[in-house]
Amino acid sequence: MxxxxxxxxxxxxxxxxxxxxxxxxxxxxxxxxxxxxxxxxxxxxxxxxxxxxxxxxxxxxxxxxxxxxxxxxxxxxxxxxxxxxxxxxxxxxxxxxxxxxxxxxxxxxxxxxxxxxxxxxxxxxxxxxxxxxxxxxxxxxxxxxxxxxxxCNPWCREDAVYIPFEDQREEYVQNDSGLLYMGTAVNLLSRPWSFDQYEPGVLEMCLNLLQVSPQHQKNTRLDYLNRNNPVYIGRVVSAMINSEDDRGVLKGKWSGDYKQGVNPSTWTGSGDILRQWAESGYRPVKYGQCWVFAAVMCTVMRVLGIPCRVVTNFNSAHDTNGNLVIEEFYTETGKKLNHSKDSIWNFHVWVECWMTRRDIGRGMDGWQVLDPTPQERSGGVFCCGPAPVKAIKDRRIDLLYDIPFVYAEVNADVHSIVVSKGQVLSHSKDEERVGSLICTKAIGLPRHQNITGDYKYIKSPTSTLSSRSSTMSEDSTLRRGSSAEMSVVLTLDKAPVAGEPVRFTVNVINKQSVARMVTVHLNAQTKEYNHSPSDTFWKTHGIIKLAPMEAKVLQKQILPAEYEDVVGDDLINLAVVVEDMFNQKCVLASEEFNIASPQLTIQIADEDSIVPHKEQTATVTFTNPYSHPVSGDLTVAGAGLIQGKVLFRMLPLQPRGRVEQQITFTPSVVGTKMLQASLTLTNIRATIRGFKMVSVNRA
Incomplete structure (x- = not known):
């Protein structure tokens, strides 16, 4: 060297x-x-x-x-x-x-x-x-x-999920609690829900949902490549929330008992459901119904960074044969029958996600319907969407995905038919009932926002004959039936409230210059929101005489003792059939309504001094509005406020009695959090709820 x-x-x-x-x-x-x-x-x-x-x-x-x-x-x-x-x-x-x-x-x-x-x-x-x-x-x-x-990044203009305003991003991405709307269009019930996206482990569970999906198991490389697209992600998540085709999160059940799992009405947040699913080795959690499916999907999409909100469609049609017509059948005494495969749910809940739709051309960006409740197959699996809300409004059935199905949910006509011994006694059509109100939680406020006009063109009162009165206020209902000879109008005097009589008015009008004798049949049945009514629990009949061109007003009521033990959280189908005793011609008017439950009130001793890691005290109060004593189990929860849940047993409380329960909680993070309480009554099929928004300030 x-x-x-x-x-x-x-x-x-x-x-x-x-x-x-x-x-x-x-x-x-x-x-x-x-x-x-x-x-x-x-x-x-x-x-x-x-x-x-x-x-x-x-x-x-x-x-x-x-x-x-x-x-x-x-x-x-x-x-x-x-x-x-x-x-x-x-x-x-x-x-x-x-x-x-x-x-x-x-x-x-x-x-x-x-x-x-x-x-x-x-x-x-x-x-x-x-x-x-x-x-x-x-x-x-x-x-x-x-x-x-x-x-995904809704703050980035180049991202397909970019949404332009900060208050929208705060509500639809970062907010970890919200309100789900149920009941009926004229008597909305708001149910608090904790989305729990920041709870420990929830992010990992949502990512694992993508890993467990059939798309990932079948072709890992292609699945990873496609995850750049919120349209693809939305379809995968929509299918994975239900368990019909895969190892999805929730098993649906709409009737019978729930002894093998949890009654859907008792869930209060997404975290418990996702955690149970993951800890069981990705076995479906029992049980879910539409609002549970939608709320859990909202959690997953917000976690993944895709703006999402929960939407309720009141009087939601399930049109099985695609003819945009829902048929309902009644007996001559006003009892509703289960004769049709088509159905109308008093409410149905899905989600909307915000994204651009480069796959179907310009003009269809924005809110897209995604529905994880298993109803119909799309592409061979139980999922639905994303269907652009703009395409639904314009009936663009040539575009992807599932627009005809969602269009029918908000636009089908209702045909009411009175039958007796195989014969049709009357036939009427209602073009306004389906999709009568579509709403979501308002941005930054604990109230609903009406978005019906996003889905359908609202007819002005003067442009069409509507089954609803053009002057109807939000706290009243009106149904009418009419023939050449006579008409009948059924009006609830006010929105029914638990513990008070259900008061209503029947207005019968003779439209001819001939006197007539008529039979008036009134019939009330309990009804779950997604089923035909069950047996009659209240009915009355009477005969009245009508002079030529005369109108008669009948004041009626259903007492609390007559409905409390059978209705619970269910709804009521109330029908009146007026029958001409001479020619047996009938006129039908009907209304489905819910009875507003009482609410729990929550008060916090010193709301302005709430900071992380400092114990606070809240008081939950309940007043019994029912006509007999009630007892039950009180559950209090709050993501970022309480670890897990706090349970209390409420002893029998006399009618009009009042009970207070103090709880302590220690916030763990800064921000606006929801403290929610639910009281499941043991002797009435009802759950009483309440919530309080808590502002946790920096120390």
């Missing part, structure tokens, strides 16, 4: 001994969570960031300093077996379509230089791993240094 060769080898050996090394990589979790508005996921082990925006990592270097002339860095980002390798450059220009890594040259003089990593706004959602490659003049080294979860 010559002296020159020996000298080069010695220098190389010395250089390698002092070579560049990376001792530690700091993911700067606190800073990145704040920058990406993912602070709610701080309990998650991995870093959680949103696509289309940079996140920063810092390096702890050992050995010699970084030399830009001889040294270079590359980052390998991996999703399953998919990966991309990007050089770390000194150009700060960010690409919205490619992965990019940037190092500030000035930071090279620091002990801990930093790198900003940017994902494209169309990157796939999921759990990523990433590695750092260090290239020097004499060596190449790999430093495996971390994982991160990448979500």
């Amino acid at each position: 010559t002296a020159g060769t020996y000298s080069i080898a010695l220098r190389k050996r010395h250089y390698q001994m002092e070579d560049l090394r990376i001792q530690y990589v700091n993911l700067e979790k606190s800073e990145n969570l704040k920058r990406h508005r993912t602070e709610g996921f701080s309990s998650t082990k991995d870093l959680v960031v949103r696509r289309g925006a940079p996140f920063r990592v810092s390096l702890l270097l050992k050995g010699r300093p970084f030399n830009p002339k001889n040294d270079s860095l590359r980052i390998k980002v991996m999703l399953g077996r998919l990966y991309v390798i990007m050089p770390v450059t000194f150009s700060k220009r960010v690409s919205s379509t490619h992965w990019k890594a940037y190092m500030d040259p000035e930071s090279l003089n620091l002990q801990c230089p930093s790198i900003e990593i940017s994902s494209p706004a169309s990157a796939s959602v999921g759990r990523y791993r990433f590695q750092l490659f260090v290239f020097t003049q004499y060596s190449q080294r790999i430093f495996a240094f971390g994982k991160f979860t990448l979500l």
Whole structure:
């Protein structure tokens, strides 16, 4: 070996001994969570960031300093077996379509230089791993240094889920509680729900839902590639919330007992359901109904970064034969019969997600209907949507997905038919009943927002003969039937309230100049929101004489003692049939309504001093409105306020009696949280609810 060769080898050996090394990589979790508005996921082990925006990592270097002339860095980002390798450059220009890594040259003089990593706004959602490659003049080294979860980014204009206003993003992405609307269009019931997206483990469960899906199991690579598209994600999640075709989250049940699981009406949040599903090895949780399916889907979509809201369609049609007609049959005494495969649910709940629809052309961006309740197959599986709300309104049945089915849910006509011994006695049509109100929770407020006009063109009162009065207020109902000879109008005097008589008026009008004798049949049946009515629990009959062109008003009532033991949380189908005793011609008027339950009230001693990690006291109050004593079990919960649930047993409470229960809670995070309470009565089939929004301030 010559002296020159020996000298080069010695220098190389010395250089390698002092070579560049990376001792530690700091993911700067606190800073990145704040920058990406993912602070709610701080309990998650991995870093959680949103696509289309940079996140920063810092390096702890050992050995010699970084030399830009001889040294270079590359980052390998991996999703399953998919990966991309990007050089770390000194150009700060960010690409919205490619992965990019940037190092500030000035930071090279620091002990801990930093790198900003940017994902494209169309990157796939999921759990990523990433590695750092260090290239020097004499060596190449790999430093495996971390994982991160990448979500959609509604704050990024280039993202397909970008939604333009901050209050919308706060409500439809970040809000972890909300209200679900049930009952009837004229007597709305708001049910508090905890979406729980920031509760420990929920993020991981939502990501695992994608991993368990048939799409991922069948073709992992293709599934990962398709996860860049919220349309694809929405269809996967819609199918996975129900368990009809896969290892989905919820098993539906709409009748019978619920002894093998949980009565759907007792769920108060998504966290318990997702946790039970994951801990059981992804066996379906028993049981769900439409609002449970929708609320859990809302949680999953918000976790994944896709703006989502829960929507209720009142008088929702299920048109099995696609003719946009729902037929309802009654006896001549006003009893509703179960003679049709078609049905109308008093309410049906689905979700809307905000996204662009590049797959179907311009003009269909915005809110899209997705329905995880298993009703009809779409593409061979039980899912529904995304169907653009704009396409539903314009009946664009040529577009994807499932627009004809959703269109019928909000637009079908109702034909009411009175039959006796196989003969049709009367036939009437109602064009306004289906989709009479479509609503969601208002942004930032504990009340509903009417979005019916987004789905259908609202007819003006003067343009059509409607079965509803054009002057009807929101707290009254009106149904009418008419023939050439006579008409009948059925009016609830006011929205029925538990513990009070149901008072209503029947107005019978003779439209001819001939006197007539008529029989008036009144019939009331209990009805679950998604079934035909059950047996009659109240009825009355009478005969009245009508002079020529005369109108008679009948005042009627159903006493609490007559409905309390049979109605519970169910609804009432009330019908009146007026029959001409001479020619047996009939006129029918009917109404379905719910009885507003009492509410629990929640008060907090000092609302202005609520801060994290400081114990607070709340008082839950209930007044018994029923005509007999009641007892039950009180459950109090609140994501970010209470760990788990607090249970109390309420002893028998006399009519008009009042009971108070004090509870303590300790907030864990800053923000607006929902404290909710539910009282399940043991001797009445009813659950009483209440909620309180709690503002947790910084200490």
